[in-house]
Amino acid sequence: MLKTIIMDFDGLIVDTEVVWYHIYVEWFRRKKGYDLSVQEFLTCVGSNSEDLFRKLDAKGITVDRDAFAKDTSAQFIEQSSHLPAKPGVEDFLKQAHENGLSVALATSSGRKKPTVHLERLGLLSYFDLLVTAEDVVRIKPHPDLFLKAAEKLGSTTEECLVVEDSLNGLLAGLNAHMRVLVVPNEVTKYCQFQGQYRLCNSLAEVDVARLIAEF
Known part of the structure; x- marks a missing residue:
């Protein structure tokens, strides 16, 4: 029952996931010159960004976690607030x-x-x-x-x-x-x-x- x-x-x-996806794609393209795929992004959906960042680290794409949070947090709040x-x-x-x-x-x-x-x-x-x-x-x-x-x-x-x-x-x-x-x-x-x-x-x-x- x-x-x-x-x-x-x-x-x-x-x-919110769609908002985050576009923010991630834009950040990686601008900061890393890297085209993040939707399949890569899905690694962290429902979990957290660390799962994605560890996989990218293994590929030689190192992400400064604090810098990423600083660059994206306010943008996410603004875009998702309504x-x-x-x-x-x-x-x-x-x-x-x-x-x-x-x-x-x-x-x-x-x-x-x-x-x-x-x-x-x-x-x-x-x-x-x-x-x-x-x-x-x-x-x-x-x-x-x-x-x-x-x-x-x-x-x-x-x-x-x-x-x-x-x-x-x-x-x-x-x-x-x-x-x-x-x-x-x-x-x-x-x-x-x-x-x-x-x-x-x-x-x-x-x-x-x-x-x-x-x-």
Whole structure:
């Protein structure tokens, strides 16, 4: 029986991944004379930039992490500060609560960013719990975020549905032995997803009551 929905944030609730992708591509082209591919960028989607930077280091493209953060952080904040919620998100959250489900957010980022955006969009009250990188030792693709959310909400792994947009998120859900609904965005649509419970183009396509009946 479905009891808990555990949702990612970046690229699922707000389309921040597309903003980051364009910032990364521009920075590498300008600072390194390097054309970063979408497949390379996908390395860090759902996880963190260090996974990408280590791979580039091995190719001789060294990234000063502090300089990168200084060059890009303010730009990201400016470009993402007015992003709307993605289509279907608020209705999906409303349906979840109308059907008696608990809802958690589980993100590989820190707590401040999703909290600010969820408050701005009037969505924070829909979440019973926020679990972030500050709450676990390992982030996605490790299962720790999802397992922590389930534990705190008193649900078994079989009672949880993970909703994700990235391959690292899907892997984290599978590693937690949870079913995963994948909703790709304009960047993560290039991932090769395998093993998901279901894949759809938008949360606007999802009827929560039907999801519960079929779970």
